[in-house]
Amino acid sequence: MEFRKYKKEKTSEIKDLFAKTFLDSEGETEGKLIGELAFELLTKTNSEDLFAYNALENDQIIASIIFTRLEFEKSKLKAFLLSPAAVLPEYQGRGIGKKLINFGHKDLKGKGMEIVFTYGDINFYSKVGYKKISEEIVKAPLKLSYPEGWLGQNLNDDEIPSISGTSHCVEALNDEKYW
């Protein structure tokens, strides 16, 4: 198995991976929605605002994660948001998700990025360093339907700094149906 940065020619394979994985875990509607989200993120985000990574086996993509930029009204902190993340059902539970996210974090840190956020299940994301954060510390870009899922980690330190003002995600994620 190897970990690689996203290449444009893999876009439709990645879309299919997200659709298949979320169809399996959450049903048809969610599968379609997350497949489309991945496609929009990869095709409509400026390259400097997008970092995506894949795990491959025999040249087939078996896991994928997408980070896009999160900007703050009053801070120049270099921040990215991890969403979505998926490991093909038949490869889940083997440590691949954890290794791929750690690979992504290392690359982002090496590029000078300072903080990462995600919106999901703390039971999984705590395994790769994320902690619950309050919106009094850092505001999410849209209204959260599940505030417990707002998570973050400082790539350089243990503490998540308090960031005043609003935050803004990339266009493809800027829809309340994802939050």
Ligand SMILES: CC(C)(COP(=O)(O)OP(=O)(O)OC[C@H]1O[C@@H](n2cnc3c(N)ncnc32)[C@H](O)[C@@H]1OP(=O)(O)O)[C@@H](O)C(=O)NCCC(=O)NCCS
């Ligand atoms: C969630 C997901 C990305 C995890 O990837 P994975 O390769 O199966 O997970 P790993 O094998 O790397 O697991 C790492 C750790 O997290 C735990 N874990 C994995 N999935 C978990 C889950 N859904 N809930 C709680 N803990 C989980 C594992 O037990 C493991 O713990 P350990 O390090 O103490 O042994 C993958 O299962 C998946 O794609 N699920 C369906 C889609 C989804 O829910 N995506 C995430 C939300 S965007």
